[in-house]
Amino acid sequence: MSLESYRKPVDTLSGSLRIEEAIDLPRIAIEAVSPTVEGGRFAAKAIAGRTLTVRAVLIADGHDKLGARVVWRELPAGDWQHVPLKPLGNDRWEAHFVPPRACRLAFAVEAWWDVYASYADELKKKYAAGVPISLEVHEGELLLEKSAKVAHGEHAAALQGVLTRLRDTESLDRRVGVLLAPETARAMAQVEAHPHRVRSALYPLEVERRLAEFASWYELFPRSASNDEQRHGTFRDVIERLPEIAEMGFDVLYFPPIHPIGRTHRKGRNNALTTVEGDPGSPYAIGSEEGGHEALHAELGSFEDFRALVAAAREQGLEIALDFAIQCSPDHPWLKQHPGWFSWRPDGSIRHAENPPKKYEDIVNVDFYAADAMPELWLALRDVVVGWVEQGVSLFRVDNPHTKPLPFWEWLIADVRGRYPQTIFLAEAFTRPAMMARLGKVGFSQSYTYFTWRNSKAELQEYLEELNEAPLSECYRPNFFVNTPDINPYFLQTSGRAGFLIRAALATMGSGLWGMYSGFEICEAAPVPGKEEYLDSEKYQLRIRDYRAPGNIVAEIAQLNRIRRQNPALQTHLGFQAYTAWNEHILYFGKRSADRSNFILVAISLDPHNAQEAHFELPLWELGLADDAATEGEDLMNGHTWTWYGKVQWMRIEPWVLPFGIWRIRVPGDVAAPAAPAAK
Numbered sequence: 001m002s003l004e005s006y007r008k009p010v011d012t013l014s015g016s017l018r019i020e021e022a023i024d025l026p027r028i029a030i031e032a033v034s035p036t037v038e039g040g041r042f043a044a045k046a047i048a049g050r051t052l053t054v055r056a057v058l059i060a061d062g063h064d065k066l067g068a069r070v071v072w073r074e075l076p077a078g079d080w081q082h083v084p085l086k087p088l089g090n091d092r093w094e095a096h097f098v099p100p101r102a103c104r105l106a107f108a109v110e111a112w113w114d115v116y117a118s119y120a121d122e123l124k125k126k127y128a129a130g131v132p133i134s135l136e137v138h139e140g141e142l143l144l145e146k147s148a149k150v151a152h153g154e155h156a157a158a159l160q161g162v163l164t165r166l167r168d169t170e171s172l173d174r175r176v177g178v179l180l181a182p183e184t185a186r187a188m189a190q191v192e193a194h195p196h197r198v199r200s201a202l203y204p205l206e207v208e209r210r211l212a213e214f215a216s217w218y219e220l221f222p223r224s225a226s227n228d229e230q231r232h233g234t235f236r237d238v239i240e241r242l243p244e245i246a247e248m249g250f251d252v253l254y255f256p257p258i259h260p261i262g263r264t265h266r267k268g269r270n271n272a273l274t275t276v277e278g279d280p281g282s283p284y285a286i287g288s289e290e291g292g293h294e295a296l297h298a299e300l301g302s303f304e305d306f307r308a309l310v311a312a313a314r315e316q317g318l319e320i321a322l323d324f325a326i327q328c329s330p331d332h333p334w335l336k337q338h339p340g341w342f343s344w345r346p347d348g349s350i351r352h353a354e355n356p357p358k359k360y361e362d363i364v365n366v367d368f369y370a371a372d373a374m375p376e377l378w379l380a381l382r383d384v385v386v387g388w389v390e391q392g393v394s395l396f397r398v399d400n401p402h403t404k405p406l407p408f409w410e411w412l413i414a415d416v417r418g419r420y421p422q423t424i425f426l427a428e429a430f431t432r433p434a435m436m437a438r439l440g441k442v443g444f445s446q447s448y449t450y451f452t453w454r455n456s457k458a459e460l461q462e463y464l465e466e467l468n469e470a471p472l473s474e475c476y477r478p479n480f481f482v483n484t485p486d487i488n489p490y491f492l493q494t495s496g497r498a499g500f501l502i503r504a505a506l507a508t509m510g511s512g513l514w515g516m517y518s519g520f521e522i523c524e525a526a527p528v529p530g531k532e533e534y535l536d537s538e539k540y541q542l543r544i545r546d547y548r549a550p551g552n553i554v555a556e557i558a559q560l561n562r563i564r565r566q567n568p569a570l571q572t573h574l575g576f577q578a579y580t581a582w583n584e585h586i587l588y589f590g591k592r593s594a595d596r597s598n599f600i601l602v603a604i605s606l607d608p609h610n611a612q613e614a615h616f617e618l619p620l621w622e623l624g625l626a627d628d629a630a631t632e633g634e635d636l637m638n639g640h641t642w643t644w645y646g647k648v649q650w651m652r653i654e655p656w657v658l659p660f661g662i663w664r665i666r667v668p669g670d671v672a673a674p675a676a677p678a679a680k
């Protein structure tokens with residue numbers, strides 16, 4: 001099969017169409033192929049092992065029947081596979097297939113006139129209407145003969161068998177029976193020519209492993225892992241913390257940069273521009289005489305220690321994610337080795353980096369388009385990522401990707417994933433929405449979001465709906481971080497423990513991807529006054545914490561992650577549906593798995609201080625039930641079960657007990673969806 005589309009380019013700008021061009025145009029039109037992004041310019045996202053649905057609209061003149069299929073193969077050179085498209089009515093067609101592994105694949109939609117299906121349809125109608133059909137029966141015999149002549153092997157034998165059965169009987173009814181038999185249609189489908197066959201463009205699909213869509217991220221600074229303010233933490237100390245992180249149900253353990261830290265313009269405590277003896281500096285100021293992005297900060301340990309940590313994490317079901325932050329401290333070896341990768345000012349200095357209004361006085365940026373940087377810098381950065389993949393890391397949180405060129409990311413991600421398809425890139429982009437979506441299009445598996453700043457019911461509902469709609473739903477997977485070392489949300493600064501539970505419930509139930517930075521589980525929120533920054537931020541100093549401090553929400557986080565693992569409906573942000581609860585402080589929604597068997601209802605009070613009550617609607621219509629029907633509910637936080645009678649129910653949420661409810665709903669007598677193990 002050739003890779004070329006059957007579609008001929010049409011010069012739509014000339015204003016006229018030559019007759020030869022018109023005759024050459026496909027008779028069948030293929031429209032609205034999905035999933036696609038920007039007409040195939042970028043790959044849509046899919047998950048390995050998950051059924052993928054391809055849809056298209058096929059339009060042709062007249063009443064004849066069409067045949068159609070999806071053809072697909074793994075790139076660059078897998079075998080072509082095909083799967084039939086089935087008509088849904090109204091010219092809409094649908095097919096399903098399961099991409100078996102993480103890879104890039106290409107698919108196209110093919111359609112043709114199905115001569116025998118058209119014939120059989122007409123014969124059936126005329127036979128049912130009782131009109132004379134002997135000529136039609138003869139036509140059928142001729143169609144079979146014509147195909148039998150060009151068929152080979154088993155296909156030829158099958159058609160000869162059909163012809164023998166047809167000729168063996170004089171009975172018109174029996175002859176019609178043979179012509180309309182499903183095996184006759186099958187035999188013809190194997191050999192028939194496909195007149196007017198047309199194929200869509202080839203569309204790319206990025207197939208990723210499950211962790212790209214469903215994962216819980218935990219962030220910590222390894223240098224704080226010693227549990228002793230006087231001693232710099234090490235990778236070996238982090239190993240000690242792994243069991244408690246795994247027990248909370250996290251899948252990914254993410255570290256801010258672990259490379260040597262520069263000394264020039266090093267930042268002191270609380271972002272001070274001066275340091276005192278012993279200040280460790282911001283780990284984002286990457287590079288010193290000891291090495292750059294490929295090196296380890298010596299106080300954390302050796303490569304052997306790091307590999308031991310990666311292995312120990314895997315044993316606990318955790319994968320390590322690293323920060324990929326492209327900036328350099330002024331002490332980074334690249335400044336001496338490759339001065340041409342930076343843009344120097346007339347006085348011999350380099351402008352420090354910024355993300356307005358934030359100033360990063362301790363780092364400088366590379367210049368991707370400097371004459372000396374193309375392609376050496378691009379290749380060096382690719383090699384940095386590949387080097388860490390070879391150390392066992394396949395998740396990268398990318399710092400500020402929106403301040404680096406899009407073509408660079410498109411190339412780097414495709415290059416790395418071409419070698420290591422398991423690699424996942426998380427974009428730390430808080431910027432214009434179009435740029436955030438574009439980063440998803442060029443290859444980022446997932447992205448930070450505006451979730452952190454959506455607090456009211458209307459804001460949250462609108463945002464979750466937006467993420468569920470195309471085109472965002474096809475290129476952008478949101479990772480709902482509840483806090484980060486950079487973001488100490490205003491809401492949490494005054495909400496108390498209930499507020500932390502509210503944000504944890506929103507994140508874990510709203511998206512398949514969520515994350516938290518350590519300290520969240522003990523409701524840490526002391527701010528730099530008036531700012532969304534943490535006081536005594538770990539970005540500039542070691543922080544020792546008692547992770548079992550009174551009031552912690554460790555048990556609740558573990559239960560939320562357990563609920564996610566057991567309920568497929570909660571393993572993606574897709575499938576969100578807001579329902580009615582008559583109270584502006586209660587966000588009430590449902591999530592239902594693609595196979596419809598797992599249906600979860602979530603009610604979250606957004607008020608951390610007062611009890612809230614509401615009448616609310618059970619979505620009985622979605623279960624095909626009457627308004628007075630009974631349904632069974634199960635509280636997934638405590639296991640209680642009950643029967644609801646009717647559509648309108650009442651709830652009361654007391655934040656000092658638990659500010660949310662998570663209920664599995666099912667029709668009495670239906671077998672409950674089995675608890676699903678979390679696939680990775």
Ligand SMILES: O=P(O)(O)O[C@H]1O[C@H](CO)[C@@H](O[C@H]2O[C@H](CO)[C@@H](O)[C@H](O)[C@H]2O)[C@H](O)[C@H]1O
Binds near residue numbers: 285400
């Ligand atoms: O710019 P963002 O808000 O996306 O934040 C990310 O990038 C920052 C620069 O890498 C990083 O800032 C931290 O490191 C800087 C360099 O050492 C330092 O000057 C800043 O004070 C410090 O906050 C931020 O942490 C990261 O998430």
